[in-house]
Amino acid sequence: MMDHATRPNSPIALCLGILAATAGIAALSTDSLLILACGSVIAIAVTLLWRVGEPPVLFMAAGIQLSQVIVPPLHASSMGVPLEDAWLHVGNMTQTTWFALAALLSLVVGMWCGHLGARPIASVMRLEATSWSPRTAFVLCVATLFLSAALSLIGSMYEGLRQPLLAASRVDWVGAFVLTYVCAAQRRGLIYVLLITLFEVAKGFSGFFADFKEIFIVLFVGFAAGTPRLGPRAVITGAILAGIVLALGTFWSAVKTDYRKYVSQGSGQQTVLVSADDQFTYLMDRVSEFDGEAMEFGLDRLAKRWGYLDLLTATMRNVPAQLPFENGALIGTAVLHVLQPRFLFPDKPPLPSDTDIAVRYSGLGLDKGGNAVNTSISLGYVAELYIDFGIVGALVAMFILGFLAGRVVRYLTASTALPAILSSGLAVVFMMSMASFEQALVKMIGSAVTTFIVILALRSLLLPYLLSIFGPAAAVKLGVDLPHGAGRMDAGT
Numbered sequence: 001m002m003d004h005a006t007r008p009n010s011p012i013a014l015c016l017g018i019l020a021a022t023a024g025i026a027a028l029s030t031d032s033l034l035i036l037a038c039g040s041v042i043a044i045a046v047t048l049l050w051r052v053g054e055p056p057v058l059f060m061a062a063g064i065q066l067s068q069v070i071v072p073p074l075h076a077s078s079m080g081v082p083l084e085d086a087w088l089h090v091g092n093m094t095q096t097t098w099f100a101l102a103a104l105l106s107l108v109v110g111m112w113c114g115h116l117g118a119r120p121i122a123s124v125m126r127l128e129a130t131s132w133s134p135r136t137a138f139v140l141c142v143a144t145l146f147l148s149a150a151l152s153l154i155g156s157m158y159e160g161l162r163q164p165l166l167a168a169s170r171v172d173w174v175g176a177f178v179l180t181y182v183c184a185a186q187r188r189g190l191i192y193v194l195l196i197t198l199f200e201v202a203k204g205f206s207g208f209f210a211d212f213k214e215i216f217i218v219l220f221v222g223f224a225a226g227t228p229r230l231g232p233r234a235v236i237t238g239a240i241l242a243g244i245v246l247a248l249g250t251f252w253s254a255v256k257t258d259y260r261k262y263v264s265q266g267s268g269q270q271t272v273l274v275s276a277d278d279q280f281t282y283l284m285d286r287v288s289e290f291d292g293e294a295m296e297f298g299l300d301r302l303a304k305r306w307g308y309l310d311l312l313t314a315t316m317r318n319v320p321a322q323l324p325f326e327n328g329a330l331i332g333t334a335v336l337h338v339l340q341p342r343f344l345f346p347d348k349p350p351l352p353s354d355t356d357i358a359v360r361y362s363g364l365g366l367d368k369g370g371n372a373v374n375t376s377i378s379l380g381y382v383a384e385l386y387i388d389f390g391i392v393g394a395l396v397a398m399f400i401l402g403f404l405a406g407r408v409v410r411y412l413t414a415s416t417a418l419p420a421i422l423s424s425g426l427a428v429v430f431m432m433s434m435a436s437f438e439q440a441l442v443k444m445i446g447s448a449v450t451t452f453i454v455i456l457a458l459r460s461l462l463l464p465y466l467l468s469i470f471g472p473a474a475a476v477k478l479g480v481d482l483p484h485g486a487g488r489m490d491a492g493t
Contacts (some may be wrong), residue, residue, distance in 0.1 A: 002281045006200050009052055010046065010047045010048075010049065010050055010052070011046060011050055011052055011230045012047075012306055013230060014046055014050075014230055015043040015046050015047055018039055018042050018043045018046065019039055019043050021039070022035060022038065022039025022040070022042075023036065023038075025074065025077055025451050026039075028077065028080075029073075029076075029077040029079065029376065030076070030077070030080070030096065031076075031077075031083065031251070033080065033132045034073050034083075034094060034097060034098070034384040035073060035074070035077060036380065037098070037101055038066075038069070038070040038074070038097075038101065041066060041101050041104065041108075042066055042070070042103050044105065045059055045062050045063060045066060045105075045109060046059065046175040046334050047106075047107055048109070048111070048112040048162065049062060049108060049111055049112060049115075050224075050228060051120075051122070052122075052227075052228070052230060053122035053123075053125075053126070053225065053228050053229075053487070054120070054121060054122045054125075054225060055125075055177075055181075055221050055222075055224070055225040055413075055424040055428065056221060056224050056225070057221060057424070057427045057430075057431045058111045058112075058115060058405065058406060058409055058431065060073040060217060060220065060221050060428070060431060060433050060435065061405070061432070061435040062104060062107060062108050062111060062402075062432040064208065064217070064436070064437075065104055065107070065307040065434045065435065065436070065437040066104055067306070068306055068307060068308045068309075068436075068437040068438065069097065069100045069101060069104060069307075069308075069309065069437065071306050071307035072086070072087055072093065072097065072303075072307040072309050073305050074421070075087075075300075075304075075307065076167045076374045076404050080383065082094075083097065083424065087304070087307075087309070087310065088310050088342060089432075090310050090311075090317065090362075090364065091313040091314055091316060091317035092313065093310075093313045093319070094207055095167070095316070096309050096312050096313040096316055097309060099312075099316070099386075099391060100163065100309060100382060100437075102310060102395060103160070103382050103385075103394060103395060104437075105400070106395045106396075106398040106399045107399070107401060107402040108402065109399060109401040109402065110398065110399035110400060110401065110402025110404075110405075110406065110407065111403070111405055111406040111409075112402075113289075113399075113402075113403050113406065113410075114402065114403035114404060114405060114406020114407040114409075114410065115406035115407070115409060115410050116406075118409075118410040118413060119413065119414045120333060120340055121413055121420045122176075122225075124326060124382075124420045125181065125185075125225065125420045125421050125424065126185055126228070127428045128419050128420055128421050129181065129182050129186060129226070129421065131181045131184040131473075132178075132472045133182075133189075133472070134179070134182055134183050134186065134188060134189020134192050135189070135192070136470070136471070136472050137178050137182040137183070137189070138179055138189070138192035138193070138195075138196075140175050140178060140466065140470040140471065141175035141176055141178065141179040141192075141196055142175070142197075142469075143402075143466055143469070143470045144171050144172045144173065144174060144175030144176075144466065145172045145175065145196075145199075147171055147172070147462070147466070148169045148170070148171055148172035149169075151165045151166075151168045151171070152165070152166065152169040155169065163446070163450050164450055164453070164454055167447070167450045168451075168454045168457070168458065168462075170429045170451075170464065171429070171458055171463070173214065173218050173425065173426070173428055173432065174422060174425035174426060174429060174458075174463070175217060175425075176196055176200075176218045176219070176222070176420050177194060177218050177221060177222045177421075177424065177425035177428050178220075178421050178422060178425055179192060179193060179222075179225060179419055180193055180218065180222025180226065181222045181225055181226045181424075182226070182421075184222060184223045184225070184226025184227060184315070185226040193219070196215070197216075200212060200214075201215065201248070205252075205279070205283060205365035206272075206276055206279060207272065208260060208263065208264070208270050208271060208272055209270075210252050210256065212248060212252075213245060213249070214432065216241055216244070216245045217432065217435070218428060219241055220238070220241060220299070221428050222490065223237055223238070223241070224238075225279055225424065226302070246302075248299075249302045249306075249307065249456065250295055250298035250299050250302050251287070251290060252298075252302075253298040253299075253300060253301040253302040254288045254290070254294045254295070254297050254298030254301065255283075255298075257366050257367075258286075259282065259283070259286070260424055261408045262274065263279060263282075276429055277459050308380055308438045310429065311358055311362050311364070311378075311379050311380060311383060312379070312380060312382060312383045314362035314363060315361050315362050315379060315383045316386065317363070318361060318362060318363040318384075319361055319386070319387050320390075322363060323360075323361060325388065325389065325390055326387050326388050327388065327389075328385045328388050328389065328439055329358070329388065330385075330387060330388045330442075331384070331385070331388050331397070331425060331441060331445075333351070333420070333442065334441050334442035334445045334446070335445065337351060337442055337446065338442075338445055338446045338449050338450075351442060353376065354376045354377060354378040354379070354440050354443075355377045357378075357379060357440070358377050358378060358379045361379060361380065361383070361387055362383075378438055378440040378443075379438065379440070380437055380438045380440070381437075381439055381441040381444050382394065382398070382437065384441040385397045385441065386438065393435060401434075405431065405434055405448075408427075408430055408493040409427045409430065410453060412424075412426050412427045412430065413427055415459065415462075417459050417460065418463055418467070419465065419467075420461055422463055422467070423459075426455045426458065426459060427453060429455060430448070430451050430452060430455055433447040433448045433449075433451040435447055444488040452461065466479070
């Protein structure tokens with residue numbers, strides 16, 4: 001076991017592997033320098049934000065956004081064509097990619113600076129894991145699932161409390177993280193992780209938008225934290241998770257248009273009007289029909305949906321050529337909106353729709369054909385920072401955002417109010433609020449602030465209560481289970 005004061009090392013082998021793979025792709029690309037830059041930024045993010053044996057929550061948030069930036073050039077390379085030819089002709093996309101990489105590099109450096117001096121928790125978490133059994137962690141995870149469902153239901157009934165209760169409903173990610181970490185650290189009980197994963201995927205596909213990717217993000221962080229070294233087992237686990245996510249994303253991208261028409265019964269509304277049995281039957285029929293042509297179509301659609309540089313490119317073409325920089329107006333509106341929570345200011349006017357803002361600053365006709373009514377299309381927070389401050393100002397703003405995120409994660413994981421495993425789960429919940437490149441600035445700031453406040457409440461009230469009922473100490477008292485390596489307690493003693 002690592003010494004309590006020893007900081008784990010960054011995964012150098014993984015960085016070298018990323019650089020080697022990037023070099024191979026760059027050799028076949030029409031823009032080798034850009035591809036090499038993509039790989040280099042990822043390697044830097046791994047080096048600065050990932051410590052083996054600790055939850056890579058900061059890297060998770062930065063890595064998801066980086067994937068949205070590097071997908072377009074990688075997709076173009078796979079087709080053997082320049083970036084502008086593989087994507088929509090909305091401006092100089094190569095220049096935009098360089099700017100987006102610089103912006104995310106600034107975010108990464110800010111996260112690293114904000115997290116400097118953080119308490120190493122790898123050895124603490126591994127010691128805590130020995131007091132859990134996979135069964136106990138599974139029971140806690142199920143309890144958080146029920147709590148999450150209850151909070152979501154209450155939030156749907158009270159408009160003024162919807163946002164904080166929606167943030168609180170993400171407590172199930174804490175349960176999923178604890179379960180994944182305990183099973184990974186003890187190398188047993190993976191059937192429980194599989195059950196939770198299948199449930200979350202089924203729940204995701206039962207909705208209109210198929211929100212299933214979050215569980216895999218939590219699994220990644222949990223397995224990465226619970227693995228003391230990145231050996232072949234860890235590489236295989238990561239490859240399996242990535243393959244499953246890619247397969248599900250490809251399938252969903254291929255069928256989602258027809259599926260949404262079916263479940264909404266052609267109403268054009270974002271609602272499900274058919275039974276769960278009909279949904280399941282429809283999806284199984286599509287699975288049986290899924291072939292190589294459908295897979296190719298789905299992969300192309302997935303790449304073009306996940307890669308999110310189009311609107312940033314159009315915005316950089318349109319601002320300041322057609323519209324002037326806003327000099328902080330957008331972020332000022334976002335901060336003011338957050339400082340006036342709706343449950344205290346019920347008459348607060350609604351913000352302009354994301355689509356209206358995107359149409360204004362990108363100069364694209366996104367509102368044609370009913371898109372403004374049926375779909376919310378966001379510029380992304382980086383584009384809005386560019387509109388406010390230009391290139392240099394946006395890079396500074398990204399560093400500040402990263403620094404604040406690093407500080408919050410450092411604060412959450414340093415707390416002794418809860419076991420370090422649960423505190424790390426709360427850090428996952430917080431960083432998930434900042435893990436989308438396409439998120440509107442006001443929504444990202446609002447979500448981050450609301451989530452942080454809710455986390456403080458969860459840490460002080462709900463989670464200690466759940467831990468007292470479903471945690472390892474309660475399980476031992478009831479004679480239900482014992483830590484790994486101990487004999488089973490007799491219920492009558």
